[in-house]
Amino acid sequence: MTSTEEIIDFCIRNSSLSWEANQLIQAQRKFYHIVDHLEPTVNGSGYNRPRLVRLTYHYVSSSESREIFLQAFFGYTQLSIGGGVDSDQDVNFNNETVEGNLRKKVNDFADYLVRHLFMPLRASGTRTPQPPSPDSPHSAVQNAQRGAEEVVRTPTRLSTLRDTCLTRDHHRCVISRRYDTREWIKRYRKDGRNAKDDDGKILDPNELSGIQVAHILPHALTKADSGTPLTPSKQAMLAILNMLDHGAPPLTIPRNALSLTHDLHGWFGCFEIYFTKVDQHQHTYRVESFYPIPPFPVTRTLDGTNKIEHPSPRLLALHRAIAHILHLSGAGDYIEKLLGDMEELVIRADGSTALGPLVTLGLDGWLGGTVGV
Numbered sequence: 001m002t003s004t005e006e007i008i009d010f011c012i013r014n015s016s017l018s019w020e021a022n023q024l025i026q027a028q029r030k031f032y033h034i035v036d037h038l039e040p041t042v043n044g045s046g047y048n049r050p051r052l053v054r055l056t057y058h059y060v061s062s063s064e065s066r067e068i069f070l071q072a073f074f075g076y077t078q079l080s081i082g083g084g085v086d087s088d089q090d091v092n093f094n095n096e097t098v099e100g101n102l103r104k105k106v107n108d109f110a111d112y113l114v115r116h117l118f119m120p121l122r123a124s125g126t127r128t129p130q131p132p133s134p135d136s137p138h139s140a141v142q143n144a145q146r147g148a149e150e151v152v153r154t155p156t157r158l159s160t161l162r163d164t165c166l167t168r169d170h171h172r173c174v175i176s177r178r179y180d181t182r183e184w185i186k187r188y189r190k191d192g193r194n195a196k197d198d199d200g201k202i203l204d205p206n207e208l209s210g211i212q213v214a215h216i217l218p219h220a221l222t223k224a225d226s227g228t229p230l231t232p233s234k235q236a237m238l239a240i241l242n243m244l245d246h247g248a249p250p251l252t253i254p255r256n257a258l259s260l261t262h263d264l265h266g267w268f269g270c271f272e273i274y275f276t277k278v279d280q281h282q283h284t285y286r287v288e289s290f291y292p293i294p295p296f297p298v299t300r301t302l303d304g305t306n307k308i309e310h311p312s313p314r315l316l317a318l319h320r321a322i323a324h325i326l327h328l329s330g331a332g333d334y335i336e337k338l339l340g341d342m343e344e345l346v347i348r349a350d351g352s353t354a355l356g357p358l359v360t361l362g363l364d365g366w367l368g369g370t371v372g373v
Helices: 004-013 021-038 049-058 063-077 096-124 137-144 148-168 181-194 219-225 232-244 262-269 313-329 331-344 355-363
Strands: 211-215 257-261 273-277 284-289 298-301
Touching: 004 063, 004 096, 004 232, 021 049, 021 063, 021 096, 049 063, 049 096, 049 313, 063 096, 063 232, 096 232, 096 313, 096 331, 148 211, 148 257, 211 262, 219 232, 232 313, 257 262, 262 273, 273 313, 313 331
Parallel strands: none
Antiparallel strands: 211 257, 273 284, 284 298
């Protein structure tokens, strides 16, 4: 039997940009008629599925993306886009059976987005692998047990990524502006108290912190550019991302990475902080949080060089959209609870633990370690 996920995935992958402008308007009007009716009229806590579907559509980036989204939505719900919504029997909410069927379809559509996009993104968001120091005992032990190809591929690739991003970002966290401790040690060994930062200023030891590379979107998806086959789960995520931002730039390095302190990497990976583009100022962003914590909001201009590209504005915009969808729909708290259950290995006696999504995350490589490097 064909699963709900297979049907929705098929609808997304087989959407074609062929609608006239009036068709898009009709489809959009009918879509809002459906989700606005199904979404509770008062604010409530918890995961609101119709609201998540509505917000996801709201944050798609272009008319092409909106068309793909609506084609997938109406393809899955098997609703026509023609006619007036007031006269359509397939959205007649005076009929309890019709309303119940539509609610189930919309909820299934929301759960598909959570299971194949939002949950994997959140699960892997803080798990960007960091390279061990090449002269550390850990590196020696690892290298002794790997084949030659593996030794070159993984640690070297991670070290190259870190060096490239830190060089571009002047060895500073792009938000806190704290300087990388490891780089300071190198410079202090050479120049002592005269050690200077990348801009020629004397380094202040009070401004140091360990700096990590944080991918804007999961590092596991960079396989899409390496020729390595993707799992069905990652293929589904890329299809949904393309629906949200049709023709989004490839997840190349360093366009898909930022230099952040450990704490800020965690906040960014959890979609609790986000970058909002400042109009008419190139590569300048207002970094904001959903919580009243310092130093947010703060405005930062991201660095770049002639040889190393700036972080992708489109990927940062996509990260921002996902952050708002998770926060405003309640899906973020729902996912946090599921991941908390996973970490604590809690299986509730009342059956309230959602085992299916947790098992899928583990099998598809979204939980733990350096999958996809």
